[in-house]
Amino acid sequence: MIDAPARFASIADFEGFARSLRSQDRTGTRSVRLCMGTGCQAKGAARLYELFEEAIESASGRGRAGNIEVKPTGCHGLCQRSPIVVVEPAGIFYQQVEEPDVAEIFRETVLGGRAVPRLLYQDPESGRKLEAAEEIPFYKVQQRIVLSQNGRIDPTKITDYIAAGGYSALVKALTSMTPEEVIAEVEVAGLRGRGGGGFPTARKWRSCRSAAGGPKYVIGNGDEGDPGAYMDRSLMEGNPHSVIEGMLIGAYAIGSEKGYIYVRNEYPLAVKYLRTAISQAQEIGLLGENILGTSFSFDIQINRGGGAFVCGESTALMASLEGRPGEPRAKYVHTVESGLWGKPTNLNNVETWANIPHIINRGGKWFAGIGTEKSKGTKVFSLVGKIANSGLVEVPMGITLRRIIYEIGGGIRDGKKFKAVQTGGPSGGCIPAEHLDARVDYEELTNLGSMMGSGGLIVMDEDTCMVNIARYFTDFLLNESCGKCTPCREGLAQMRHILQGITKGDGQAGDVEKLQALAEILSGTALCALGATAANPVLSTIRYFRDEYDAHILDRRCPAKECRGLFIYQIDAEACKGCGICLKNCPVDAITGERKAPHVIDEQKCTRCGTCWEKCPFTAVLKV
Amino acid sequence: MPTVTIDGHSVEVERGATVLDAARYAGIWIPTLCYHPALSSEASCRLCMVELDRGDWRQLVTACNYPVRHDVIVYVMSERAQQARRGVMELLLARSPDSQELKELAERMGVKGTLWPKVTESQRNCILCGLCVRVCEQIIGKSAIGFAGRGADRTVAAPFRQPSEDCIGCGACAAVCPVGTIEVRVHKDECEVEISPFKSRVKLLVCKQCGAPILSTQVCEQALRNVGWATCLPMQACSQGNVGMGRKSAHATFWPELRKRLRLCPKCRRLQTAGRVASP
Numbered sequence: 001m002i003d004a005p006a007r008f009a010s011i012a013d014f015e016g017f018a019r020s021l022r023s024q025d026r027t028g029t030r031s032v033r034l035c036m037g038t039g040c041q042a043k044g045a046a047r048l049y050e051l052f053e054e055a056i057e058s059a060s061g062r063g064r065a066g067n068i069e070v071k072p073t074g075c076h077g078l079c080q081r082s083p084i085v086v087v088e089p090a091g092i093f094y095q096q097v098e099e100p101d102v103a104e105i106f107r108e109t110v111l112g113g114r115a116v117p118r119l120l121y122q123d124p125e126s127g128r129k130l131e132a133a134e135e136i137p138f139y140k141v142q143q144r145i146v147l148s149q150n151g152r153i154d155p156t157k158i159t160d161y162i163a164a165g166g167y168s169a170l171v172k173a174l175t176s177m178t179p180e181e182v183i184a185e186v187e188v189a190g191l192r193g194r195g196g197g198g199f200p201t202a203r204k205w206r207s208c209r210s211a212a213g214g215p216k217y218v219i220g221n222g223d224e225g226d227p228g229a230y231m232d233r234s235l236m237e238g239n240p241h242s243v244i245e246g247m248l249i250g251a252y253a254i255g256s257e258k259g260y261i262y263v264r265n266e267y268p269l270a271v272k273y274l275r276t277a278i279s280q281a282q283e284i285g286l287l288g289e290n291i292l293g294t295s296f297s298f299d300i301q302i303n304r305g306g307g308a309f310v311c312g313e314s315t316a317l318m319a320s321l322e323g324r325p326g327e328p329r330a331k332y333v334h335t336v337e338s339g340l341w342g343k344p345t346n347l348n349n350v351e352t353w354a355n356i357p358h359i360i361n362r363g364g365k366w367f368a369g370i371g372t373e374k375s376k377g378t379k380v381f382s383l384v385g386k387i388a389n390s391g392l393v394e395v396p397m398g399i400t401l402r403r404i405i406y407e408i409g410g411g412i413r414d415g416k417k418f419k420a421v422q423t424g425g426p427s428g429g430c431i432p433a434e435h436l437d438a439r440v441d442y443e444e445l446t447n448l449g450s451m452m453g454s455g456g457l458i459v460m461d462e463d464t465c466m467v468n469i470a471r472y473f474t475d476f477l478l479n480e481s482c483g484k485c486t487p488c489r490e491g492l493a494q495m496r497h498i499l500q501g502i503t504k505g506d507g508q509a510g511d512v513e514k515l516q517a518l519a520e521i522l523s524g525t526a527l528c529a530l531g532a533t534a535a536n537p538v539l540s541t542i543r544y545f546r547d548e549y550d551a552h553i554l555d556r557r558c559p560a561k562e563c564r565g566l567f568i569y570q571i572d573a574e575a576c577k578g579c580g581i582c583l584k585n586c587p588v589d590a591i592t593g594e595r596k597a598p599h600v601i602d603e604q605k606c607t608r609c610g611t612c613w614e615k616c617p618f619t620a621v622l623k624v
Numbered sequence: 625m626p627t628v629t630i631d632g633h634s635v636e637v638e639r640g641a642t643v644l645d646a647a648r649y650a651g652i653w654i655p656t657l658c659y660h661p662a663l664s665s666e667a668s669c670r671l672c673m674v675e676l677d678r679g680d681w682r683q684l685v686t687a688c689n690y691p692v693r694h695d696v697i698v699y700v701m702s703e704r705a706q707q708a709r710r711g712v713m714e715l716l717l718a719r720s721p722d723s724q725e726l727k728e729l730a731e732r733m734g735v736k737g738t739l740w741p742k743v744t745e746s747q748r749n750c751i752l753c754g755l756c757v758r759v760c761e762q763i764i765g766k767s768a769i770g771f772a773g774r775g776a777d778r779t780v781a782a783p784f785r786q787p788s789e790d791c792i793g794c795g796a797c798a799a800v801c802p803v804g805t806i807e808v809r810v811h812k813d814e815c816e817v818e819i820s821p822f823k824s825r826v827k828l829l830v831c832k833q834c835g836a837p838i839l840s841t842q843v844c845e846q847a848l849r850n851v852g853w854a855t856c857l858p859m860q861a862c863s864q865g866n867v868g869m870g871r872k873s874a875h876a877t878f879w880p881e882l883r884k885r886l887r888l889c890p891k892c893r894r895l896q897t898a899g900r901v902a903s904p
Contacts (some may be wrong), residue, residue, distance in 0.1 A: 004720075261740050308774070318778065325771065329666070330667050330686065330689050330690075332685065332689065332690050332691055333691065435887065436874065478775055478776060479774075479775055480774075481774070481775040481776070482774055482778075483752065483771075483773070483774055483775040483776065483777070483778030484666070484668045484752075484754075484777065484778075485667075485668050485669075486668070486669055486670050486671075486712050486715055486716055486751070486752075487670055487711070487712060487715065488753070488773060489744070489776055490715035490716070490718065490719055490740075490743075490744060491715055492775075492776075493743045493744045493776045494715065494740050494741075494743055496743075497741065497743045514739075518713075520711070521708070521711035521712065521715070524673070524684045524708050525670045525673050525684060525708050525711065526670070527668065527670065529666065562635075574644075616657055
């Protein structure tokens with residue numbers, strides 16, 4: 001529990017407490033920072049935590065423990081190498097730690113101060129073992145602002161956050177800034193919405209502040225639903241107080257007393273940690289009536305989503321918050337004028353909110369110094385797909401896709417060739433190799449037929465069929481379409497029908513033009529952003545990979561050899577050892593051949609099930 | 625009052641009126657399906673797309689819910705607006721190819737047919753405009769039906785797709801349906817009215833004289849409740865005797881008379897009145 005007065009009656013009291021936390025003498029304290037993010041937990045981090053606790057207990061029994069603590073933290077980012085353990089004070093970074101390794105780490109590093117080379121990250125190029133996280137290329141290129149405390153603090157302890165400088169931005173805003181000055185600072189920073197829209201945050205706040213009527217509401221949008229994206233989840237799990245502090249400052253600037261955080265129910269850990277964080281903040285008077293003894297009051301309530309992707313759209317989210325079906329409405333009257341329950345409402349993505357304390361603390365000018373002319377600051381991406389280092393990365397705006405994929409991501413997995421990267425979630429576009437030097441900023445990505453989106457980066461290699469990718473995302477969007485408006489419901493169903501035909505080998509000449517016509521209807525007439533951008537995956541793959549569409553339709557051939565039926569299996573006579581495994585496993589007896597002599601697949605009998613390709617121990621079965 | 629200029633014709637409308645209001649005022653036709661003046665505008669069918677002049681660019685907006693807050697210039701017959709409306713209509717025709725009403729509207733819009741195949745299931749040509757759902761909620765106050773399912777699986781249904789207990793059998797949903805999906809069916813033998821396809825059934829009030837069905841007992845009850853006469857009324861459901869006896873009021877002669885008259889169908893009532901006039 002919190003070792004603090006029940007409720008701070010004044011700002012001075014709180015500052016005194018914060019000072020005492022921040023100036024605590026930590027020399028001689030050894031700590032084990034253990035990643036307890038969802039990814040690491042899936043790889044057994046919870047058990048590692050128990051083992052470290054046990055080790056500390058038994059060591060203290062023998063009088064050797066001294067000041068040792070094991071700190072469960074949020075996501076460290078390099079999820080590819082989970083579970084991750086960092087031992088302080090030296091900051092030695094261990095990856096892929098397993099249960100038997102705990103005793104060794106404890107004995108050697110925690111007690112002995114020596115590294116265990118076996119568990120260190122090995123640089124794939126130089127082969128050197130790297131001790132500190134900062135040396136690892138994955139971290140070296142990043143610039144962590146929003147994620148700066150992720151992996152450092154225990155998300156369940158408000159004292160950890162305060163000790164790391166937390167809530168000092170709130171104090172600064174409350175003591176030395178008027179609401180107008182707060183908005184002006186955010187304006188100088190040039191912060192734009194991190195949920196994907198990229199709308200200038202300060203302008204939104206100002207409209208909401210000057211909107212007539214009240215009460216006014218602020219909302220944190222944590223309904224992240226893009227396939228493969230987990231930026232918001234890691235932020236809410238790893239540093240929930242930064243979102244709360246951002247919302248507090250925003251509420252002060254806008255003149256709101258009530259906030260909501262809308263989180264996916266599929267993020268149980270985020271819900272749990274946010275709940276804990278809110279109740280801790282309430283307990284010490286950082287949320288509630290008369291915050292820190294001032295006249296400013298604000299409270300936050302958590303709302304769990306019901307699993308609909310479209311509820312990430314602001315008006316659908318608000319409908320869902322009101323208890324109605326999560327369906328969007330027209331935004332001819334903006335939500336800052338008439339949002340939740342018809343009242344002025346300011347909705348921002350949780351990442352946008354988490355940027356606010358940093359802007360207030362370090363100034364808008366500092367923030368505006370990072371990034372490009374129109375896109376300022378950093379952006380968190382989840383780098384997934386056929387990439388060597390999957391993980392959570394935070395990079396300055398304006399960095400090239402190439403640097404993200406090759407320097408941070410370590411290139412394509414298994415030495416394959418890069419084909420495309422999809423940015424912006426299911427409604428984003430696929431960017432091909434020739435545009436890898438494009439800079440990551442809102443305008444440039446839009447010009448390339450994609451978008452910033454909330455920050456998913458899905459990397460595809462040469463084995464990925466782009467037509468199939470377009471079909472997959474169209475399928476996803478059709479399943480997630482609320483079905484309210486005609487173009488989204490009917491248009492996407494038509495698109496899927498055509499794409500399914502093409503990937504099955506039933507494509508017709510003119511299908512591509514039909515897809516383009518449907519895309520035009522969708523983007524012009526759909527009710528919300530989901531429908532209006534739904535054609536992006538199709539349009540961008542047609543734009544950059546038209547040859548693959550043509551190969552499917554005209555030659556009945558899938559160049560990436562992913563669409564079943566659009567390629568055949570053959571046995572490489574030279575590689576085949578005649579072991580007979582394929583022959584035994586073929587369900588339709590399409591393979592013939594004598595033992596120890598090359599086998600042959602009868603094309604007429606073959607159903608292209610791929611069993612022989614999977615079973616062959618000599619990779620002698622080829623897709624052609 | 626702001627001025628709306630539609631294809632060169634200018635009209636003045638109240639602030640907050642919609643582009644569709646302005647167009648109707650100016651006598652300019654914009655096709656609609658999910659719009660009804662008595663109900664809120666959801667702009668879900670997207671058939672009323674028009675182009676709005678934004679200065680350096682033009683935006684497609686739905687006329688039925690775009691609020692006029694200052695002077696605006698709108699194009700209804702521009703190529704892009706027409707193409708957008710036609711595109712939506714073609715998608716609707718693909719969904720509900722057998723709807724006569726839809727075909728007629730399409731013809732009026734100059735849409736000859738559709739190049740899209742039928743890929744979504746529609747319940748008796750339902751185009752999911754939602755008028756029935758809104759009228760039941762906003763006018764009748766019952767919310768007996770709503771949307772079920774999501775995306776291409778969306779349908780209009782009573783909760784759990786079971787006959788609704790809240791349905792009063794008024795048939796307002798059938799009345800507003802633009803494509804004739806919803807039907808009011810009278811089952812004479814059971815003395816019940818069914819709202820199809822929702823399978824909701826309500827007892828009918830039948831004529832004392834000739835036995836013809838008059839209207840749903842619950843509609844009658846609700847109507848009388850709305851005018852403040854609820855407690856005064858005995859209802860007679862089909863051959864089940866009196867459902868309730870009203871309190872005796874001061875108007876001792878009025879109530880028995882009203883009671884009697886309510887139990888007659890309009891035809892018998894007319895005959896009775898005519899008979900009384902003939903032989904006083």
